[in-house]
Amino acid sequence: MNYRVWYSTESFADYVIAKTNLRNKNVVKKKMYESDANNAKNFHSLPDHIKQILYLDAPDLIVELDTEPIFSIEVSTEAGTGHNAFQRFARLAASVENDVPAFYIYPEAAIITRQNTPPKWDKINPLVFKAMEDVMTIYKIPALLYYFPSDFRTHSNAQTSPNIRNKGLKYDSNRNFAGSPDSTHSEMILMFDAINEIISVVEQSGVIEGRGKLLGKRILSTRKTLMQQEFATKGGNDNMSPLTATVKIPTEYLLNHLSQYENKNYEIGELLRSREETIIYKVDATFRGDPYPGALAAIDYLLCREGKTFEERKYNLVMCWGNLEIDEEEETFTIDSDKSTVHDFVNAVKASEGKNLLTKDYDDIPSSEIPRYYMQVRYGSMFSKVKHIRVFSYFADAILFPDGALWRDA
Secondary structure, three states, X not given: OEEEEEEOOHHHHHHHHHHOHHHHOXXXXXXXXXXXXXXXXXXXXXXXXXXHHOOOOOOOEEEEEOOEEEEEEEEOOOOOOHHHHHOOHHHHHHHHHOOOOEEEEEEOEEEEOOOOOOOEEEEOOXXXXXXXXXXXXXXXXXXXXXXXXXXXXXXXXXXXXXXXXXXXXXXXXXXXXXXXXXXXXXXXXXXXXXXXXXXXXXXXXXXXXXXXXXXXXXXXXXXXXXHHHHHHHOOOOOOOOOHHHEEEEEHHHHHHHHHHHOEOOEOOOHHHHOOOEEEEEEEOOOOOOOOHHHHHHHHHHHHHEOOOOOOOEOOEEEEEEOEEEEEOOXXXXXXXXXXXXXXXXXXXXXXXXXXXOOOOOHHHOOHHHHHHHHHHHHHOOOOOOOHHHHHHHHHOOEEEEOOEEEEOOO
C-alpha cells in the first residue's frame, strides 16, 4: 500500500506523518499547488482526483492511499467570531463533496489586542459546528473540528496567558514542525486517533467501501457528538453571523427584480422559478474574497441545501452586494451601494482570463505549456479564475449588484 501526502507546508506534512500511523507506512510527500490562477507553472501537473478537491479552494493537506484520497486537513489560527470561522468552509465543503473526510483545526479562542483596550479572548462562532453537522448529514462523510491548542481553558484572563505573544495558541516544541499545533495536547491526540482509525478502516475495507463505515466508528462518532454539544453549550443558534446577514423573501420578488433583464426573446429560466422562496445573503462591503466565499458556502448548508447538488435546494441562494430594501407593495426590492458594482466582479473574471491559453494558436504555445493548455481544453478556465470568483459562482444561484446581476437559468 502506497500513501501520498499532498501538502502546502512541508513541516505540517512531516508533523502529521510523524504523529500518526503514517510513520510506519510507505509514504511519499508531494507539493500541492492551489490553483491554475496562482501557480500556472505547476497546477496542471497535479493528478485529476486531487484537482477535483481543489476546485473551490485548497486545504493544507490531502492524504491518499493508492491514488484514492482518504482525508484532508485545514488549519487556521484566526480568531473565530462572526464570519471568520467560516473563512475556510468552502475548502471543507469541496473535500466532503468529493467523499473525502475533512479535519478542521481551529482555535476555541484566540487573543486579540486592539488599541486602547486590554487583550481579550475572541471565541469561536459555534454556528460552524452546525454547518459542519449539516454537511455530514447530507454526504455521510466525516467533517470534524478539533481545537487548535490554546491557553483559553486554563487562563480565562487573556493577560495571564503564557503564550500571549502567539495569540494564546500553543505550538509544537519541535522546530521541524514549525507552525504546527502542540502535538501533546489532548485535542491533537484525539485527532491523531481519528486519523489512525481512518487509515485502519480504509486498509481493511478499501477506500470506497470504508468511507461509508467511518461515521459508525466510535472515535469519529464521539467527536461528532461532542461538536453537537459544543454548539449547544456555547449558545449556538440561528441568530448568529453570517445568518444575521440573510433575509428570506418570496421568489416572486426576485423574479420581479430580474424582470428588467427580460425581453421578448428571453425569459428567466426554470431553476429560480422552481423554488417558492429565496434566501438573500447581504454584503454591504467592497467586492472581495474572504471571509465571504466561505460564509456563502456555510449559508447554503445551514439554510438551503437538501441534497448533494445546488439543484437540490429548498430555497434559492442569492448574494447581494449592497443595501437591500424590500418593497412589499410592489413585491420587489432595490439595491443601493457606493462600495461594489457588477464591474468589480466582471473585472476580476477578466483579470483571471489573462491566464487562459485557449485563444492561442498551437504554434504560439511553448511545449512546457501544452499539458496546461490541454487541461484548459477539458475544464475551460475553471481552475484559472481566482478563488472567490470560483466559490461565488459555484454556490450562488444569483449575484446581485446595484447596477447589474448574474443568475443561473438551470
